[in-house]
Structure formats: structure tokens, C-alpha cells
Amino acid sequence: MINIAIFGYGRMGSAILSLLNEINDVRAVELYERDGSPLVGQEKFGIIIQPDSEANQTQADVLVDFTEPFSAMNHFYLAVQLKKPIIVGTTGLSKEQLDEVRNLSKNVACLFAPNLSLGVNLLYDLVKLAAQVLPKDYDITIVEAHHRHKLDAPSGTAYQIARLIETQKGEKPEIHSIRAGEIVGEHRVIFAGPGETIELSHSASSRRAFAAGVVQAVRFLYQRQPGLYFVGNALGLR
Secondary structure, X not given: OEEEEEXXXXXXXXXXXXXXXXXXOEEEEEEEEOOOOOOOOOEEOOEEEEEHHHHHHOOOOEEEEOOOHHXXXXXXXXXXXXXXXXXXXXXXXXXXXXXXXXXXXOOOEEEEOOXXXXXXXXXXXXXXXXXXXXXXXXXXXXXXXXXXXXXXXXXXXXHHHHHHHHHHHOOOOEEEEEEOOOOOEEEEEEEEEOOEEEEEEEEEOOOHXXXXXXXXXXXXXXXXXXXXXXXXXXXXXX
């Protein structure tokens, strides 16, 4: 049995806990929220939410973070201190923070996961192939949409798609972000050329797809040697 601690009881935390009810080899033993959060002390899925300040006593085998950039970095430092692997699903980290993640991952296994969906990670490969094959006179645009509560825009997934295109074309494509309603997550990559348009897209209908990716990532990262890993490694795409 692999025991995990989840940092951030939000939409993703709830989706992970719901899925774990159907899993027999991974279980959540601890939930954490920021000190002072009204959620601290509440019971969710049979687990009492604890404040971050008590996380240094964690008995988990793997840490899972879905919070916000500042908190995510604090949890990363905690993982290094405790020598426990960590999955960072938080997006919106700055370049400086990402550089720090790369540096600290020399001391602990880290899986950096802006998007844990199998479909999105397959989309990355398809976008890269299209950018390799299509001529330079094709205009490329990314359109992404998420729920109104999402803090960062563009999304981490959109940034990753843009980086893949830039490595092939030498310039970044335009990104258009929509924040509305309760949209789980949609990404469209439009290649518009002379006389034709090619569109690659992914739409998440529920967070279950991401939660399933978390479970697979936990299995992959458990007892893994220090280093920086990506979702493609965990899902068998790399």
C-alpha cells in the first residue's frame, strides 16, 4: 500500500479522494490546507484536514501538491527535507521557481505535472509532430478555456504546448485564454495555412481523467531515485 498526503483540498483534491475509494494499492492518509483556512479541522472522506504547519510530521510515502505557486514551493522544500517524493500538479510557477524545482530535484524524486491527463500528454506529441511537418506559412494559435476560479492564465498546459511549438518553429504562438463558468479544461491548437485549417483539441469532461493520472504518477514515483520526471514518464509515453 502506498500512502499519500494531499496538499490542497480543492477540485482536484476532491477528485483524487473520490477515485481512491475504488483503488486498493494507493490511499490518502493526510490532507493539508494553509494555516488559517476555514477548511482546517473539517473531515473529508474520513480524513481530518490539518494545517500546513503540521506537515513535517507526515507519515505519507508520496506528497501530492495542488495548491498555488508559493505554497507549492514550500511543499517542495518540505519534500527535500523529509526525503519524500513529490508530485507537483500546481501551475503558474515562475521561471525562477521552475529553475529551483530543477535544482532541488537532484535531492528528491519530483514529478512536475501541469496536466496529468493521458489525452493531453498525447496531444503534446501530436502538436509537436504537426509543428515539425507543417510549413512556416501556417499560422498557429492556441485557445484554452477553464472555470472562472482558475487563478493562472494562460494555463500551464497551454504554456507547454507553446513551448513545444517554439522548439520547432523558433517563435511562440498566440495564446487566448477564457475563464468562464465551470469549464473543466479545454485546449485547441489551430494550424491555419493556405486553403486549409488543421485543429487539434482536447476537452476534459470531468477531473476523473486527471485524478487517474495522479494515481498512476504516484505508483511511478514511489521509491524512485532523485530526479525530475514528467507525466510522459509516468504514463509510458516517454
